[in-house]
Structures are given as C-alpha cells and as structure tokens.
Amino acid sequence: MKNPFLVKGYISSEYFCNRKIETDKIISAIENRRDLTLISPRKMGKTGLIYHVLNQNLIKEKYYSVYCDIYQTGKLSEFVTVFGNAVINQLEKTPDKMLKKIKRFFSGLTPSFSFNPITFQAEIDFKIVNHREAENTLQQIFVLIKNSKKPVVIAFDEFQQITGYPEKNTEALLRTHIQQLINARSIFSGSSKHLLSAMFSDYNRPFYQSTQLLTLPKINKNDYSGFISEKFSAAKRTIDEKAVSHILNITRTHTYYVQYLCNRLYESRIKKIDKEVVDKILLNILYENEGYYFTYRNLLTTQQFSLLKAIGKEDGVAQPSSKDFILKYGLGTTSTINSAIKSLLLKDLIFKEGDKYMVYDVFFSLWLKLLS
Ligand SMILES: Nc1ncnc2c1ncn2[C@@H]1O[C@H](COP(=O)(O)OP(=O)(O)O)[C@@H](O)[C@H]1O
Ligand SMILES: [Mg+2]
Known part of the structure; x- marks a missing residue:
C-alpha cells in the first residue's frame, strides 16, 4: 500500500480531506464570474485546494485552467515567463500548434522553445531583455487568453510576491489586464497575510476590493479524524480515538503537520x-x-x-508584555519585548492566530517546549 498521507502535491480527492465548503465557494465564484483571493497561513492547504478545485469535473469540462506559482519570481520578466508558460501549455496541447501560436503572437521576440522530457511540458524562454518587452509580452499573453475557445480559470499562487518586484507598476498593470478579461476568472492565493490583504483592502491600491476574500480555515476536526482512521483501517491497522485527537491537538490541526506526522506513523508499520x-x-x-x-x-538574538x-512553552501568548x-x-x-515581537513577526517565526502569538512552525514550537 502506498502511503496515503501526502506531504507535497495533489493527486486526487482520495488523498484529500474534506474542503467541501471551500471547494463549493470557489466553484461558485468561478461560475458567477467573480475573482477570488485565498488567504491562510503557510501550509494550511491553499495550493492543495486550488488543485482540488481545478480537478473537479465541472471545471475540467467547462474551463481551461492555468495554474502558476510565482513564488520563485522576483521581477516582472520572470512573472511573464512563468505565466506565459502556464498559459501556452494549457491552451495549446500539441507542439505544432504551440509553435505556430508562439510565432504568431510573439513576433516581436525570438523566444526559444524546448520540451522538458520529465514533465512533458513545453518550456519557452521569451528572452525578454527590457521592461517594454516584458509589458508587450504580457499583453500578448492576455490576448491569447481572450481568444481562448473556452473560458479560463487562472490561479496565481503566492501572489504576494509581486509586491516585491522592482517594477512598482506591476499591480496596476495586472489589475488593468485582468479587469478587461471577460472570459477569465482569477484566483489569487498567498500566505503573507499582511502583504496580500493590504493589496486587496487598501483603498489606494489597484486591486482594492476587486475580489471576493476567502480565508482558509483549519480542516474540521471530526472530518480530519474520520479521514485519518479510515486510511489506517484501509491498511488493516488501527489507531485509537485518543491517538487521533492527540495528533490533531499537538499539530493544532495545521494541515501540513497533521499530514507529516501521519505520514511518518504510516511509515512505521506499527499495527x-x-x-x-x-x-x-x-x-x-x-x-x-x-x-x-x-x-x-x-x-536570533x-x-x-x-x-x-x-x-512555544505557553502554546501561544496573547499579551507578551504582561x-x-x-x-x-x-x-x-x-x-525590548515589543521590538523582539516585531522582528519575530517579520521573520515569520511567529504569527497571530486569533488573539495569540504562536510559533509559526508547529514542530519547532513543540521542540522549544522540550528545552529547559
Ligand atoms: N485537504 C487536505 N487533505 C489532505 N492533505 C492536504 C489537504 N490540503 C493540503 N494538504 C497537504 O498539506 C500540505 C500543505 O498544503 P499546501 O496546499 O501546500 O499548503 P499552502 O499552499 O497553504 O502552503 C501538502 O502536503 C498537501 O498535500
Ligand atoms: Mg502553497
């Protein structure tokens, strides 16, 4: 039996716990032509949820979907390359057509084109050398989307990255293009709560109130318990109720940590x-x-x-300066405490959950508890 507890990627709904409400909400936004912003702490399950939504039959039948993770991008030209590759790979399935399209659409450039033998995806290097070319290429990519035979769902994962680009007009530029797309819906997803919410909720920012906001909560404990017990019993093993609730408590039901702990428990072969x-x-x-x-x-100091x-020892603190x-x-x-809090927040080592400051990394938090 393969380990059913994934710690990366998405395979199918079989390995995916719940998220019914959120899946329905996102699909409803797509069907009703609304753009949507998905926010949560890191490793809560945003990327998984996006893949889950794009994997639903309704979406697969009616839409083309374009997923682009822009975490690695640091400037507009890199954004354009990641986005352009995602779009072209999705809209044109055969290499011949792809090449033709690229030649037609990106005539001002001399993009080079290769096939990645591992992913079977086309890889296009647009060879963008300056800002004007980046903007033009971006424009062409949006024209490609506009001409698509089916409506398009575009997911921009780790979207807060664009706030760090040296091209300060990126937000305005993307907002203008996206606003004009009649046949596409966008999902903006990201972890950096302050960065991403500021982008959509500050009235003087281009994306101000342009999307529906969805904050991804933790997975319901009952549902997660059922999921965990089921996977072990399918492998003819038992896990008692107390053990399951212990797992969910110590991991604060933070998805990745639940998955990781269960993955290692599964690996142990203990019956x-x-x-x-x-x-x-x-x-x-x-x-x-x-x-x-x-x-x-x-x-750290x-x-x-x-x-x-x-x-860590307190499992979260509401008033650290008390x-x-x-x-x-x-x-x-x-x-000194106030300034330490600020710098720990900035380093993403702590974050605020409800009214409490918590150590962000659950396992790190548990390790800190062991220290004298
Ligand atoms: N609903 C789910 N059921 C089971 N595993 C999940 C679920 N959502 C996410 N995961 C797993 O949890 C881990 C973290 O999820 P991910 O989607 O990468 O989080 P994020 O994008 O918020 O950082 C991944 O290993 C993923 O496979
Ligand atoms: Mg993610």
Whole structure:
C-alpha cells in the first residue's frame, strides 16, 4: 500500500480531506464570474485546494485552467515567463500548434522553445531583455487568453510576491489586464497575510476590493479524524480515538503537520497506534529536525530566542508584555519585548492566530517546549 498521507502535491480527492465548503465557494465564484483571493497561513492547504478545485469535473469540462506559482519570481520578466508558460501549455496541447501560436503572437521576440522530457511540458524562454518587452509580452499573453475557445480559470499562487518586484507598476498593470478579461476568472492565493490583504483592502491600491476574500480555515476536526482512521483501517491497522485527537491537538490541526506526522506513523508499520506511539514518532521527527532549529537559534538574538521559547512553552501568548509572562520567563523590559515581537513577526517565526502569538512552525514550537 502506498502511503496515503501526502506531504507535497495533489493527486486526487482520495488523498484529500474534506474542503467541501471551500471547494463549493470557489466553484461558485468561478461560475458567477467573480475573482477570488485565498488567504491562510503557510501550509494550511491553499495550493492543495486550488488543485482540488481545478480537478473537479465541472471545471475540467467547462474551463481551461492555468495554474502558476510565482513564488520563485522576483521581477516582472520572470512573472511573464512563468505565466506565459502556464498559459501556452494549457491552451495549446500539441507542439505544432504551440509553435505556430508562439510565432504568431510573439513576433516581436525570438523566444526559444524546448520540451522538458520529465514533465512533458513545453518550456519557452521569451528572452525578454527590457521592461517594454516584458509589458508587450504580457499583453500578448492576455490576448491569447481572450481568444481562448473556452473560458479560463487562472490561479496565481503566492501572489504576494509581486509586491516585491522592482517594477512598482506591476499591480496596476495586472489589475488593468485582468479587469478587461471577460472570459477569465482569477484566483489569487498567498500566505503573507499582511502583504496580500493590504493589496486587496487598501483603498489606494489597484486591486482594492476587486475580489471576493476567502480565508482558509483549519480542516474540521471530526472530518480530519474520520479521514485519518479510515486510511489506517484501509491498511488493516488501527489507531485509537485518543491517538487521533492527540495528533490533531499537538499539530493544532495545521494541515501540513497533521499530514507529516501521519505520514511518518504510516511509515512505521506499527499495527496498533496509540498515544504513546504518536509521541515516540513525534520525538523522532523533532530530533531529526534539530539541525534546522539550531540554525534558527543562531540567527536570533538571545532576547528574541528567549521570547520565542517562552511563546512555544505557553502554546501561544496573547499579551507578551504582561508582567506575569515577563516575570515567569525572565524576559526583560516591555520595550525590548515589543521590538523582539516585531522582528519575530517579520521573520515569520511567529504569527497571530486569533488573539495569540504562536510559533509559526508547529514542530519547532513543540521542540522549544522540550528545552529547559
Ligand atoms: N485537504 C487536505 N487533505 C489532505 N492533505 C492536504 C489537504 N490540503 C493540503 N494538504 C497537504 O498539506 C500540505 C500543505 O498544503 P499546501 O496546499 O501546500 O499548503 P499552502 O499552499 O497553504 O502552503 C501538502 O502536503 C498537501 O498535500
Ligand atoms: Mg502553497
């Protein structure tokens, strides 16, 4: 039996827990011609959900879908290359037609064209050398979409990246193009909450209130419990109820961490899984990761690390500058704490969940708890 707990990528609904409400919401937005923004902390399941939506029969039948992950892009020309490749690979399935189209549409450029033998995808290097060419090529890509035979769903994953491009007009440029597309709906997805929400909710920004906002919550505990028990019993193994709820508690039901812990439990081949087994496997994971955690520690000041450790030990803190908390962990003054909080937030080592500051990485948080 293959391990049913994925820790990367999307295969099919068989390996995907729930997300019915969110899937329906996104499909409804698509069907009703609304653009949508999907936000959540990292590793909560945005990318998985996008793939899940694009994999639904209704979407596959009625639309072309273009998925582009722009995490690796740092400037407009790179965006255009990733986006252009995603569009061309989706809209033209045969290499001949693809080539023809490229020649016709990108006549001003001399793009080079190759096939990746591993992904079976065409790879186009547009050879963009300046800003004008980037803008022109972008324009051509949108014309291609406009001429598509079917309506198009475009997913821009890690969309907050564009705020870091040196071309400060990128937001306005994309907004103008996207606004004019009658036959396409866009999904903007990203993790960096402040960056992405600012883009869509500041009234002086181009994308202001242009999309429906969907904040991806945690997966419902009951549904996740059912999913986990089912996968083990399908492999003729048992996991008791307490063990399952223990998994969901210690991982805060943060999707990736649930998946990872279950993946390692599944790998262990242990037939009867109880709470003790979960703790044993968890400990293995934490020790394995220790190298990373020491690196984090070396990147922080003593003050920042002490605060991080205290937040981990408390499983989240609402008021880090309160007297009790400072005294309990010997943390110094209110003002040093405030500046440490700021820099931990900036480094994405902590984030705010509800009214509490939490250590972002769940396993790191659990490791901090083990420290004296
Ligand atoms: N509904 C789900 N059921 C099972 N596994 C999921 C689900 N959603 C996401 N995952 C898995 O969780 C991990 C993190 O999800 P991902 O979509 O990459 O998060 P994000 O894009 O928010 O950072 C991935 O390994 C993915 O396969
Ligand atoms: Mg993602």
